[in-house]
Amino acid sequence: MTDREVRGGDVPDGHSLDAFHRGRFVLVQPKRGHRAGMDALVLAAALPSDFSGRVADLGAGAGAAGLAVLSRCPAATAVLVENAPEMLDCAQLTLAHPTNTDVANRAELLAADVTLSGKARAEAGLADNSFDFVIMNPPFNDPGDRESPDPLRRRAHVMGEGLIEAWVRSAAAITKPRGRLAAITRPESLADLLTALEGRFGKAELLPIHPRPGKAAIRVVVRATLGSRAALRIMPPLILHDEASNRFSARADAICNGLISLFGD
């Protein structure tokens, strides 16, 4: 997904500097662990291209999804919300990198636990009714996730449903009325995600992502509107690769490079 690993800037040992959107922004990220890829870029493509307003990137990591939104949508500002100290360090170096000046001018970094609720969440800097669009790529429930040092997060990771519920609850609180949410997840978490949306976000648009024609989906993006009661829709899927090729399809390439939106709007 990365265009290339680039040189220069302030990059600590064990980290790389990677270019995205054909070099329009770079990320400082650890060489091992949670490296940004297709998921973050596709998630960022869930916003309409003419979007203007304030975006929260929940669980931002090094900032890939948030910066990809800012790179494509010049009238957007973003708050990158992350709780892991190592990823916060990466995000800070990312925002300080000279290649990122334009997007970094519209971004701020917030150290906060997305699973907080009520007063604690607001005190952590996530005020109610303060975002036009929330994007999230909740951590998967795999063995690596369980090693989180924070007992609350660890519990949430072991209980996949509880984690998604907590993240969507926070998203609903911080989104402005009629604001929107986009989440990317594995298909196995779809039922939990739809359950968490219920009574909060409606007008859900479900968009499956298939690796190739004829193969089961590997991810699903769900976009929804706070307070809407409109019905769920299943949109035409994104197919990453053509039948016999290892290269991205033209549509997937344009989406991952910030040239078009995922939902065609």
Next chain:
Amino acid sequence: MTDREVRGGDVPDGHSLDAFHRGRFVLVQPKRGHRAGMDALVLAAALPSDFSGRVADLGAGAGAAGLAVLSRCPAATAVLVENAPEMLDCAQLTLAHPTNTDVANRAELLAADVTLSGKARAEAGLADNSFDFVIMNPPFNDPGDRESPDPLRRRAHVMGEGLIEAWVRSAAAITKPRGRLAAITRPESLADLLTALEGRFGKAELLPIHPRPGKAAIRVVVRATLGSRAALRIMPPLILHDEASNRFSARADAICNGLISLFGD
């Protein structure tokens, strides 16, 4: 969807005799109201082609889905479960029609309310653990449905979620261990369906049906296994028509004519 309206047989006034699966079976059905079409044929295609065993078609109407299963799967038997007297009459005439001799020999008709539970359901003829495969096309929650004369059904129709929950509860009770369920519904009922499956059926395969490439899905088929805890998968969609054509795509045509299965198995 109907190949043609055919003549002959015992067809009351206000009813038609319609051929399906290229004439391999016919249906007697009312000219107005709940006429069988694509939904029943696609639902029936959810069984693997080599299926053998006992099938329940819940809400069978005139028998389209159940007979389509029997027409494609020579080792299947089916119980057509229907509660509406007018549709039961149609199903009876359908089973008696000479064109249907082979499939009718493997079919029986059961007048029962799918929403019954516990002892009442068993007494109505739907015994626990007695089917290898259950198929269902639950009625949509539209104004026509609310005119049901049965107060229990009427309430269920108004409460869409309650109806799907009741149908899936019955399906779980009458299915044998590791037996399967397939349901076809509108995308707007997907969340209710997945909620109803939870803790009962797992290994869900979700297959969206789009009218054309680039258009939102109009239906979704979900197939699942009783007692499984395997993860949900999103399968490649069925696209009914090619981009610029009003004719069925080759795949849709083969599925609706009982030549191939929906899931490719």
